[in-house]
Amino acid sequence: MTRLRTPGPTVGVVGGGQLGRMLAEAASPLGVDIVVLDPTPDCPAATIARDQLVADFDDEAAMRDLATRVDVLTFEIELANQDILERVSDETGTPVHPKPASLETIHDKLVQKRELEAAGVPVPPFRAVESAADIREAIDDYGAPVMLKARTGGYDGRGNVPVESTADAEDALESVAGPAMVEAFVEFEREISVIAVEGDGETAAFPIGENVHEDEILRETIVPAGSSDPVRKRAREVAEDVLEVMDGRGVYGIELFETPAEEILLNEIAPRPHNSGHWTIEGAHSSQFEQHVRAVLGWPLGSTDLRSPTVSVNLLGDVEEERDAALSGVDRILEEPGANLHWYGKREARPLRKLGHVTVSARDDGVATDDLLGTARELEDSVTFRSS
Template structure:
């Protein structure tokens, strides 16, 4: 067994955003030496890791040279140079999740093809390499358009309702999907280590902001029947087994009007849908990610209490130096814990933090979450 704790072992992380920052809370707890690569000196991780390296995550030489400095490499964002990772892996560096998994998931078209190849239920789709090819296709409006690569937090996803909206789309590699009339958007986080030990977190329910297409609330446990929850969990496990990934895999799902479960997409990392676990779970997702990639025994994924996560995003009409208005008011509320990501500049719908609400009663927790959402404002000076 490698001694990861209080030793010369170096863990490299590609990406220094809020997910990296929350991971660092766990590496510091275990005294694991961390090296971060990110493009911005203002990244949330920059001042709190052991080593910070500035550089482009999509540049081959930058990622390759960074990988040569560490003993094990992981990610907090999947938009990284895959060719550099494949070369590093060939040279013997342990990289989790594996570059082959990232290569499939990075591209939404390849990801959807993977689902079909492995008999994983998903919405009907077609792939297009250019806007012109998409325009020459006959199909019914509305449909969902997704850029094949580099979409995030609702960026690169659009419901297209008519020909004018279609013509205004960017000329890029993309997929279109059938618009699914769903009851709920659900998610399951699956943890898997090198030994093949596998655990799932409870099914969560996600409520989205319609305009920004971002998660507004994550509710754990999801307010669904045990039968639907079991179906969602089993499909998430099927996805994880198909990928044979090491680390965390967040599986986003649709619950249809007839209680069918369809896979929307997956993320091979810690995920917004698991932030509630910091306060509500016996083992939070960030500690579990460490346990997974270091091949340590996986922790208890059960919840201590019902948990709801409220995303804090920049308010419309405000850009500039961030101010969190009414923070004192939400700190007076029972079971409320804010997490501020350390981004100095706000802009409309930018993720700036989140607030976790825990309570014995999910209904009470949801009411408090609404109050939090209506109280705190992320604005600028």
């Protein structure tokens, strides 16, 4: 292995949102610099990263410029253009991790499910749909409700529409722009996720998190999950199978359903650090962001062991229309032992926009995750983006 030293290399990140910001925060202690490319001037990562290129994600000249300034390229948003990344990498010799091929698989949810199913990864029944009649036929076959999904462009629950009956098929299809697919609705015991890492000849995974969604948006993650040991083992096995399908080093957020029969079904994959892994900053010996930096550089991975039971809650815009993002009630979070505030530096608050998160970690042995979650919810309720 090449001897490592600091100050170290520079990583180029396509996307400068909160994930890019937290990547830069994790890279700095390692002596690694971050340069981000994002169309929003002074994006959240800009104040932490060494530099920002202000450009659209499909600006090939800007992407080439970024590649010439860094040692490796990665991305924190699926809007990165895989074709441009591949061309730029070939022309400049700057590697991209995860590989653009993984982005190509992820971009189209139908392609994603087909490839995973072909590899033996358990997935819910699914099919492509082109008309309301196709949705009605799926309901006849799978039962109601079904989940209609935009094949491309959807994230954070956007583009996912539950269809409760055949009468709703027409309106549901109109609400999803572009090609669509439908999945059988999974009656799950809990939603869980594995934050898995593909390194240079090694893999790792953090303890399983239990996720709570509302309106298709992640609200809370509890670690460790309430799953049984066999379920945790099976979830880890499925995550390993997913890594076999994906191409390239880095962190992968793998969302899963645990059924009442303790079966594991894959929901979706994000080839990047994931919202359900934010708890790792305080709750694990190395965060998902540090792991991603290590992985894309080909450095040895760190420990993913649990430091202490931890929960995280998202701070979402509790406003009815866009306004300046000014959070009040922060003192209550700062006063709470074991609590940590993460502010993303976004300038505008919009309804349900992710603007930050709070983690609460156990400080003593024997603290129940229910108690941690109760504290985290209290802290979330104590802050607001509305005018006082």
